[in-house]
Amino acid sequence: MIIHEGFYIHDFPTLKDGKYSCSNCDKKYIRKQDLVRHLNYECGIEPQFSCSYCDLRFKHRFNLKRHIIRSHVK
Numbered sequence: 001m002i003i004h005e006g007f008y009i010h011d012f013p014t015l016k017d018g019k020y021s022c023s024n025c026d027k028k029y030i031r032k033q034d035l036v037r038h039l040n041y042e043c044g045i046e047p048q049f050s051c052s053y054c055d056l057r058f059k060h061r062f063n064l065k066r067h068i069i070r071s072h073v074k
């Protein structure tokens, strides 16, 4: 399973029949509040924290930290 910022990318349950679609990208959401959250926190926001071990980037420092611990620290 691919975990990205806490969501399962390949099986996101609201993608198929979401009523609210983002005008900037192709994401769709069933609940309006989810679209609003997407617009406020995800869409068009450049990830600021880049991993120094690989090419992944993260929007939050704790996500980067968690990624490094899980993927690169042995």
Ligand SMILES: [Zn+2]
Pocket: 022, 023, 024, 025, 026, 027, 038, 043, 044
């Ligand atoms: Zn979007």
Ligand SMILES: [Zn+2]
Pocket: 051, 052, 053, 054, 055, 056, 067, 068, 071, 072
């Ligand atoms: Zn990495």
